[in-house]
Amino acid sequence: MNAQTSKSRIRVLIQDRERDQQQREAMLADPDHYILQKAEKQLYKLVGVNELKTFIREIYAWIHINRCREKHQLKTKQQSMHMIFKGSPGTGKTTAARLLGEMFRELGFLEKGHFIEAERGDLVGEYIGQTAQKTKALVQKAEGGILFVDEAYALARGGEKDFGKEAVDTLVKAMDDNLHPFVLILAGYSTEMNRFLNMNPGLPSRFPVQLEFPDFTTEQLLEIAENMLGEREYIWTSAAKEQMEKKIQLRRAGKTEHSFSNGRYIRNEIEQAIRYHAVRTMREKKEHDKEALKTLIGADFK
Ligand SMILES: Nc1ncnc2c1ncn2[C@@H]1O[C@H](COP(=O)(O)OP(=O)(O)OP(=O)(O)O)[C@@H](O)[C@H]1O
Structure with a gap:
């Protein structure tokens, strides 16, 4: 490791520690609120599933209010x-x-x-x-x-x-x-x-x-795909997105009830496209710039 890399690594570690400390303080100050905020972040990542989101918010409210009721010696029931x-x-x-x-x-x-x-x-x-x-x-x-x-x-x-x-x-x-x-x-x-x-x-x-x-709509599946790409630090061109959209429509049309596997289908397609991208990129050049390393094109979703 050269001096520059080790300095930046130390900076990251210090930042991590400061963030942990801030999180601990926030948690101690108001645990329920902290947990709710954390959950909201995870819910935000989920596409659709509105019933689930409403239910989770109900649970938070109920548990929090129960704790407040306990402080006032009011009954709480599991x-x-x-x-x-x-x-x-x-x-x-x-x-x-x-x-x-x-x-x-x-x-x-x-x-x-x-x-x-x-x-x-x-x-x-x-x-x-x-x-x-x-x-x-x-x-x-x-x-x-x-x-x-x-x-x-x-x-x-x-x-x-x-x-x-x-x-x-x-x-x-x-x-x-x-x-x-x-x-x-x-x-x-x-x-x-x-x-x-x-x-x-x-x-x-x-x-x-x-x-x-419920089954996801095509728009929701594309949103899920985009989130999965983001998590893996990839982006796609509009041609790649169009290609994926066509694939979803074709796949759905050829499937009977329950045999279309929604989010799992998208995950498999994304993972396959990432493998195709790797083969294509390796074949095209020896030196790879950052843009090429993260961009999936239409051909990767062939
Ligand atoms: N609402 C959503 N938002 C984003 N991604 C999702 C969502 N639902 C599912 N996925 C993704 O789809 C994939 C499959 O999801 P999961 O395994 O939870 O489905 P399932 O309903 O349990 O399927 P099965 O009944 O076949 O076991 C996972 O990679 C998951 O991350």
């Missing part, structure tokens, strides 16, 4: 936070669940806020007694955090005699256990989730929070 997320693939359900885990931890609603993702195979066993054991073990792992069950309706696949029913019953029992709190999120496509909830009349009322994650 609310059940188990949730249903409905939406197609790639509409942000997992992203939202992870974000909620982090926020619940910061707000003191959950002790750890960690995220455990499970599907039918993780909960359901093959012989009598195994399902309850497997499900309880997962719930234990999720204690203090989020248990996210994707494609939850798969638990009802085999009907009354299937072990999936035992998994649902075990989950329901664990949900009411206030001594070992966790947040259960059942996720999946809207139609299948509605059918699943209708088949289990005791379930809907146990999930007071039900959020819809």
